[in-house]
Amino acid sequence: MPNKQCHFSVFYRKSGLAQQNPYAAEFGISIANNFQDIQGRILNAPELGYGPKQSTITQVQNGVWNASAFVTVPDLKRWAILVVDDRISDNDVAKFSMALQRTATELGMKIPPHSVIKDGRQR
Numbered sequence: 001m002p003n004k005q006c007h008f009s010v011f012y013r014k015s016g017l018a019q020q021n022p023y024a025a026e027f028g029i030s031i032a033n034n035f036q037d038i039q040g041r042i043l044n045a046p047e048l049g050y051g052p053k054q055s056t057i058t059q060v061q062n063g064v065w066n067a068s069a070f071v072t073v074p075d076l077k078r079w080a081i082l083v084v085d086d087r088i089s090d091n092d093v094a095k096f097s098m099a100l101q102r103t104a105t106e107l108g109m110k111i112p113p114h115s116v117i118k119d120g121r122q123r
Contacts, residue, residue, distance in 0.1 A: 005035060075110040083118040
């Protein structure tokens with residue numbers, strides 16, 4: 001008996017599920033003491049087409065499609081951070097900005113320096 005089946009069998013006996021449940025029996029439900037063998041098969045992963053007329057095909061790799069094949073990352077021309085809470089320090093704004101720029105760059109996005117608007121004034 002494979003390891004998972006052995007663990008399940010021990011759990012099944014200890015849990016009390018092996019005894020007939022009167023509520024389940026009222027509905028004609030019972031739990032067998034042995035595993036059921038069923039025939040199965042492994043299906044090929046589907047292909048995913050994209051682009052003009054689905055002309056580009058991508059295959060599943062490790063259970064996922066490569067999403068970057070479907071995304072066009074535009075460059076950011078201008079952007080700003082609007083700070084509306086006086087408790088946010090300039091250091092926190094700078095750390096947030098650097099993290100955002102680093103992530104954008106990793107995703108292939110060109111992102112220029114930004115403006116910070118705090119207290120209604122641009123800095």
